[in-house]
Amino acid sequence: MDRELRSIFVFILFGFSIGGLWFFISGRKKDREEKRRRGAKYWSYAGIVIGTTLLATLGGMYWFVFCLLLSVGAIVEVGKTIFKLSGTVRIPVVMAVLLIFPLFCGSGFFFSNRVLVFTYLSVAVFDAFSQLTGQSLGRTKMAPQISPNKTWEGFAGGFFFSTLFGIFFFWSGEKSLLEVFFLSFGVAILGLSGDLIASWLKRKANIKDYSDLLPGHGGILDRFDSLIFTLAVFSLFRIVEFFYTKL
Secondary structure (H helix, E strand, C coil): CHHHHHHHHHHHHHHHHHHHHHHHHHCCCCCHHHHHHHHHHHHHHHHHHHHHHHHHHHCHHHHHHHHHHHHHHHHHHHHHHHCCCCHHHHHHHHHHHHHHHHHHHCHHHHCCHHHHHHHHHHHHHHHHHHHHHHHHHCCCEEECCCEEEEEHHHHHHHHHHHHHHHHHHCCCCCCCHHHHHHHHHHHHHHHHHHHHHHHHHHHHHCCCCCCCCECCCECHHHHHHHHHHHHHHHHHHHHHHHHHHHC
16 A cells, blocks of 8 residues: 555656646746736645545544534535525525535545545546646536536546546556546546536625635635535445445
């Protein structure tokens, strides 16, 4: 596992080197304030990815406390939007909160540390490269009324690179290429769904970001919406699987 973890952190450093180069090239003509803003976003994101990966690696109570703190912060953010929503929207949002966050907090008990690391990094790779690909090649809007910047080209790019990450992660051959493909596709669909749901809620509440807690990223839900939703759904599947096998 130690050798595998070293490989994962080498992958992360390589990814941020590529991302840093892209940020430098694409930001050469930006003004000083925009360069400062982009730099803050880049370095804070690097810290978030490395820190979250380390916590997923440690697992156990470290991961549980991390998920609990994220959930409390996210619930506070959602709570601020509740009173800006109509009654027909408010009820399903409250029900979703009561379901999703306990499932997310329980993810460390349902899955091994390795699965947590894979899931988080798959989501992170998908998020990062769907944004980079969408900004560079995006033409076809996916859901302009909910998230105007989302494109099908960005989704394809994010899925492609998250699949490459899956191949790298399971290099030992424990998963076939077909299994990696479907795992990566599942993470991409769930990550995108979490992102779109969070964006839809912001639209309904008429806000740009959930908060300004994370420099350059907004609030907890602005950064962790995809991970929270993905792990919550995975946890739900695990519970259903457990009871199904008991029948």
